[in-house]
Amino acid sequence: MKALTLGASLRSTTRRKGARALRHAGKIPANIYGKSAQAQNLEVEAKAFGDLVHTAHTEIILVDLTIAGDPRPSRLALVQDVQHHPLDGRVLHVDFHEVKPDERVSIRVPVETTGDCKGVKAGGTLEHVLLKVRVRALPKDLPDQLLVDVTDLDVGKSIHLGQITPPAGVELLGNKDVTVLACAAPVAAEAETPAAGVAGTEAKQPEMIKEKKAEEGAKPDDKKAGKK
Secondary structure, three states: OOOEEEEEEEOOOOHHHOOOOOOOEEEEEEEOOOOOOEEEEEEEEHHHHHHHHHHHHHHOEEEEEEEEEEOOOEEEEEEEEEEEEHHHOOOEEEEEEEEEOOOOEEEEEEEEEEEEOOHHOOOOOEEEEEOOOEEOOOOHHOOOOEEEEEEOOOOOEEEHHHHHOOOOOOOOEEOOOOEEEEEEEOOHHHHHHHHHHHHHHHHHHHHHHHHHHHHHHHHHHHHHHHHH
């Protein structure tokens, strides 16, 4: 994954009023944290961050963060979390997770498919059982998505995590037997057979109950007839 350049500055204001003033000035409050350094308060230009997200075209963003006024001006980090305004969608806050170039990190990446599914052509439905999977790699090798070829996936079949070949330098984490993708049979075909079986059962059941009640109801009459 290629790192995108982003500028930032150290932030001295941490209270709500200070954060509100930053946003009015066209800036976004941010934090950076990691294993090798203490967490710091930052601020980034809202337009610059918006351009960065637009350029990335993915939710997994690796940045080469240049921090003005910091003893370590250049920091490699992942965009860990972005908080948006619930009404207008404005970015309110950003968290950066600092990583080392030679340190393997784990993230969750979305699963995407490629190829024309054989089972879908036969009338089945392709199901994404897992929307994301966890991977581990060096920052430069981190994928923004995991592509899975579903060309040979037939109706009633599935693809498990252990059957997926990850990109070079990437390790898939988790239970290798878990289902990631599946091709389900057409719903109409599955529903017809049980419905027919239920209908047949219901047709016979009332007749049997009726006969049983008739036999039970005849006993009191027989006793009365004997007494007379």
